[in-house]
Every structure is written in structure tokens, then in C-alpha cells.
Amino acid sequence: MEFVHCTPMNIGLDMMGGDYAPLEAVKGVAQYILENSSSVSLTLVGDQSSLEPLIAEHKIPSNRVRIIHSEQVIGMDEHPTKALKEKQQSSIAIGFHLLATGKTDAFISAGNTGAMLVGALFSIKALEGVLRPTISTIIPKENGGTGLLLDVGLNADCKPEQLNQFAVMGSVYAQQILDIKNPRVGLVNVGEEEGKGNLLAQATYPLLKENKHINFIGNIEGRDVLIDKADVMVCEGFTGNIILKLAESLYEVGHRQQIKSEFLDRFDFEIYGGTPVLGVAKPVIIGHGISGAKAFKNMIIVAQKMIESKVLDRMKEELE
Template sequence: MKIAIDAMGGDFAPEAIVEGVARTIKAGLPQGVTLVLIGQELVIRGCLTKFDVADASGIEVVHADDIIEMAEHPTKALSQKPNSSIGVGFTHLKAGLVDAFCSAGNTGAMHVGALFSVKAIPGVLRPGIAGFVPQLDGGTAIMLDIGANADCKPDMLAQFGELGSIYARHTFGIESPRVALLNIGEEEQKGSVAVQAAHQLLKENKRINFVGNIEGKDLFMDRAEVIVADGFTGNALFKLGESFYEVNKLLGLHHPFIDRTNYESIGGSPIIGVNGNVIIAHGISSPAAIQNMISLAIRQVNANVPTHIEQALA
């Protein structure tokens, strides 16, 4: 298994990225896993030396001249910088040279790159970005979408329920994950026209375990393993949840559950519905976040989610 990592992407790249890789190496890579760092080779090798893993096994470096900056227009940057770390990463993923590609760089470029390189799985209306929501019982729910699709039609929302269900089944090992639709009330007639229509489509889908609507107050309450939302609503609520950790820290409070709302605890968000394993990390990612992102990538490759989605939609 080869996990490619954009060494140049992120607010604190390349140091934070390479340090996260170094921590992963020192903690012990699973047998057969190689981490492929993509970016400016001399810079990367200097960082590997700094973090004392220059001669460690399990690391490869692939040179890429350019960097797509955070503020650049995604489509324009990808077309003008094919030799960027993101561009080269997707070239390797499409060619099957790596099994996953992860980056804390330009989110738009990662999303566009996934759609134009490995492409959407046939039958997927719109791939979505998934977020992981801790539950009070110790479990984790997947929220889809958290930012890729701000405006969603009913059939898109309904499909997020199925995509999330497949992901939860094969990544979390939940046989019949509960699917809930995020709404402003539990009643079927609540919400926008699109959300009301999506409710009916989800209710009629016999391939999923739809349990109805949930509200924002239910986010952490173990009401579902899959939470369906449009990208605008999902992103706003997900970022609110992530803020709990920082608020508690500022107040001098601590609780193990709140620790799980820290963005570092998972390290990244997968794009669900494309023909490959693509994981987007926070731009502010720390070494700890990168280490957890790598663990997520390994787990996702083992779960083989894209193949399961393709089979389900065939």
C-alpha cells in the first residue's frame, strides 16, 4: 500500500507535514505501507533530516516543482501548474502508482483535481466531502456533505444517505447504519422544499436504514451513524462542532468527549464518490493531525470504499 502526501500543502508546510510523517514512521508503520511525499525534493529531504528520518524505510520522495497556493483559483491553478504537488499527486493516483492521496493544501484544487483525474464513480450525482462527528456513546457518525456542494437537489441529498451508509458499513463495520436527514424539525413536512422531497426519497430507499429527521441539537446524541446535509448547512454545523474544543481550551475546561471535536483527532475528510481514495486535511494541520490523516487513509484503503460504491450503484 502506498499513501501519497502533499508535502507542500498547508499553512505550516512543509515542516508540519514532514514532522507528521516522521511521527508516523517512529510510531511504526503497518507492514507493507509506504508513505510517498510529493513536493520539492531538496526541501523535503532537508525536513526529513531535521526530523531524523532521512534514512528510515517506508518513505519515498517524488519531486514536484510547483505549489498551488491556498488563495489560487482551483481549476486555473491545476491547468497552469500540472507539475504542482497536487497535480503530481493526482497523476500518481490516477495511474495507480499510489492507493490514496492526501493534502492539507487548497481544498478547491483537491476537489476539482479528484473530479478531473480519478473522476466520479458512474452513477454518483455529486461526490461529497465527509466529516466525522463524535457521538456521546463513543461511536462516530459520518456527515455528508460538509462543503463540496452548497446547493443540493433532493436526489443528491438522498444519494448522500446511500454513499454515507456504504462508507459507514465498510469503514466502521456497522452492518445497518442509521441514516438521518438534518432538518429544522423532526416532522416530515418541515424544512425547505428540497429537504422535504429528499425525506421522501430517503424513506422509499430500501437499501438504507433511514430513521427520519434530526435537528442540530441531536448532532452528538447517537441518533444516527450517517447524517445527511447540503454542503452549506453541513459545513456550518460541522465547523461549529469543531469550535467546542478551542472554546473549552480558552475557558480552561477539559473533557475527553470534547477532545474528540478537535480537528486533529481524525486529521482529514475523505471525498466520497470518486474512483480513488482522496483525503483533504485542514489548512492549519499540525503534525498530530497529519499523523491521524495518514491513519485514516490506511483504514480507508483497506475498506475499499470506491469499489463497494461502484458495485452498489451498478
């Protein structure tokens, strides 16, 4: 018998985060509710007087949302730790408080990325046994599929044991959220053969090879990132961040160069919503600063899927 989620789900959303907040966040909520007749309730954290008319305007049914008023906003350029500490009434601080105290089951924001990371790491406990949480990104594959790349910037310096855990967390996420069966895990490296690479990659390879919780296929190179070779691509956050931002720029380049390509169109990050923080005990999703309605809607869908699939429980099991 499948264990089902009994209490109604409640997803918290920072309505003040991102360059186009709160309008695009409200539009995203409206689209989500229109398309998803589920029992998910949304907790919208933001300035009440701004939100109420927008919610009315976009005909959002009041039984699906509740507003939690926040008086402050953490700006995109504020120092994360300082801002979180000083702005206890900010939408991000309140959002994490609601999540930490069980008032919501997930938290989403397109606001200050650093503040979201600090909040995730310090307001929410790490999953038992996790050395370091990680963030990942979807990489569109040429054959129409999707891959998962991690870490993409939370951990610029890593130890082999951390990469080994990223491989497990990425595998579980790929299975549960991206619906990839038995995902192939590749170690991002400079050559195909075992023994290639920098000291970190050399030391990580044997750990991945011996890890029975993953389907390790060996090293993958830069040329393999965009093709259907590995479903989960593991590296430290320095290399991963460079790959992520280079991949994101392909969409912009394609757009500016007026290149007609369905493949390049898929590098539009809005399709995928945001980046979940993996390895913390509750679902936290960080959106891009320039998130529009579609991105907000898709972040809510990812959060819902993370709760429904109990992906974090599965990670915990696989890491044991």
C-alpha cells in the first residue's frame, strides 16, 4: 500500500522576491490554481495592501490562498546573513519561519539567492547524514530529455565524500521528480578513463564506482553535457556554476542572434521553474531573479511534486 499524504499540502511563496514581484508571482499563482484543481493551499507571504487588489484582479479563489503580511523586503543586492538577521519581518524570514515551524510544507522565493541559501541552511535542518546541502539545475539534452547537473554553486570547494552524496541526492531527485528510471550518473571530468582529472575527480571516481545506491557510468566530458549520456552530472560547485551560466547564456545568445532552434529555446530557465536546495529537511526552491509567471507556476508544481513523492525521505534512506 502506498503511503499517502493525509493532511492538505500547504506551499509557502515569497510574493516579494524577484525583479517582477509581486505581479508576476500573483500571475503565477493564478495560473497554477487554474490548471491544478488539487487540494494544495498556498501561503502567500508579502505586503497585504499590494497583494489583495492583485489577487482580486486575477480572480484567485480565496479558499486556495491565505496571505501572511510581511512588512519588509530583502533587496537583491543586500548582504544575505546581515539582511536575514536584521529584517526579521521580511518575506523571506517569515517564509522560513513558517516552514521551520511546520505551518507550510515547502518554501519558494525568487528573491535574494544568498538569503534563500542562508535561510535554507540555518532555518531548516540538514537531512540526517548530509555533509553539505547542494543546488542543482536542469540541463536540456539534445534528444529532448533532461539531465540534472549538481552542484551548481553552493559548494565551490568540495571533498570527494560530498560529491558522492550529491550523486545520491541527484539520483533520487532525477527518479522522483524528473521521472527518470535508474538514472545514469556521470562524473564531470576532463577525460573518459578512470584516473583522469584533478585531485578531486581522481579521488571521487572510486567512491562513485563503489556506491551501490547509484548507477555510475564513469566520467563524462564537456562535450557530453548537452547530449544523452548521463542523467545526473556530478561536479563541485565551481565548475557546475560555470557550466550552468554558460548554458543559460545559450538561450540569450540564440535569442539575440535570432537563431531558430527548438533545442536552444529549451534553455529558457522559466520552463523549469527554480532550483531546489537538496539535502535540507524540507523543500526549498530558489527562483531566478527575473522569474515571470510561468517560472512561479512551475516552481509551485515542483514543490508539490517534492512533497507528494516524499523525495527527501527517499534521499535520507539512500544516504543511510
